[in-house]
Amino acid sequence: xxxxxxxxxxxxxxxxxxxxxxxxxxxxxxxxxxxxxxxxxxxxxxxxxxxxxxxxxxxxxxxxxxxxxxxxxxxxxxxxxxxxxxxxxxxxxxxxxxxxxxxxxxxxxxxxxxxxxxx
Amino acid sequence: xxxxxxxxxxxxxxxxxxxxxxxxxxxxxxxxxxxxxxxxxxxxxxxxxxxxxxxxxxxxxxxxxxxxxxxxxxxxxxxxxxxxxxxxxxxxxxxxxxxxxxxxxxxxxxxxxxxxxxx
Numbered sequence: 001x002x003x004x005x006x007x008x009x010x011x012x013x014x015x016x017x018x019x020x021x022x023x024x025x026x027x028x029x030x031x032x033x034x035x036x037x038x039x040x041x042x043x044x045x046x047x048x049x050x051x052x053x054x055x056x057x058x059x060x061x062x063x064x065x066x067x068x069x070x071x072x073x074x075x076x077x078x079x080x081x082x083x084x085x086x087x088x089x090x091x092x093x094x095x096x097x098x099x100x101x102x103x104x105x106x107x108x109x110x111x112x113x114x115x116x117x118x119x
Numbered sequence: 120x121x122x123x124x125x126x127x128x129x130x131x132x133x134x135x136x137x138x139x140x141x142x143x144x145x146x147x148x149x150x151x152x153x154x155x156x157x158x159x160x161x162x163x164x165x166x167x168x169x170x171x172x173x174x175x176x177x178x179x180x181x182x183x184x185x186x187x188x189x190x191x192x193x194x195x196x197x198x199x200x201x202x203x204x205x206x207x208x209x210x211x212x213x214x215x216x217x218x219x220x221x222x223x224x225x226x227x228x229x230x231x232x233x234x235x236x237x238x
Contacts, residue, residue: 001181001184001186001194001195001196001197001200002186002194003186003187003188003189003192003193003194004192004193004194004195005189005191005192006191006192006193007191022193023169023193023195024195025167025168025169025195025197025215025216026147026166026167026216026217028145028147028215030169030193030215047145048144048145049144050142050144050149054191062120065120067120067121067122068122069122070122070124072124072125072126072173073122073123073124073125074122074123074125074141074142074149075120075121075122075123076120076123076142076143076144077120078120078144081120096144096147096149096215097144097145098145
């Protein structure tokens with residue numbers, strides 16, 4: 001049981017769109033990711049997903065709107081809702097979501113991660 | 120589905136040790152609290168609890184150690200583990216924990232909140 005420093009954890013990886021796990025609790029996980037560019041449209045059938053921006057700017061596109069997030073802002077994407085995250089510059093995000101969630105929902109593509117390393 | 124700005128939410132209340140709910144997902148809740156001084160010893164029988172510091176400094180005491188948290192740092196207190204949060208100066212924290220968790224565990228005292236307002 002030790003303090004987890006987000007900046008220290010972000011130093012441990014550089015790959016974009018590759019979530020890394022820093023904590024687990026109550027069947028949920030806390031993930032960090034560095035993102036830049038555009039992800040793919042996807043939805044998580046059974047899981048709500050929380051996006052929190054630590055550094056940079058994140059846009060989450062929905063089929064009918066866009067939500068812009070700056071550092072200190074979060075958004076919960078409800079289960080089943082199609083979304084596409086994107087970031088013009090390098091952006092550091094924290095995700096909170098259930099263990100076992102699939103990276104790109106029911107789609108599997110060449111960018112899909114099947115495993116989130118613990119750091 | 121809108122961006123939630125933590126600083127804007129913190130402006131909505133000033134009472135110390137009174138968690139306010141800003142989001143719910145997957146049976147969990149995201150709470151904000153302003154704390155200063157010493158809370159009481161307690162444990163949550165069935166719930167792990169995540170503490171994240173946004174501003175200020177938080178110490179979480181355990182029976183055998185203390186963990187100090189600065190902004191950008193988090194700690195998960197496992198279920199069943201007695202703990203006592205404290206903060207010398209005003210400190211803003213974010214909590215992530217299951218819906219229905221009891222504020223002071225199985226104890227009820229004059230400081231116990233039975234309801235977390237949504238803001």
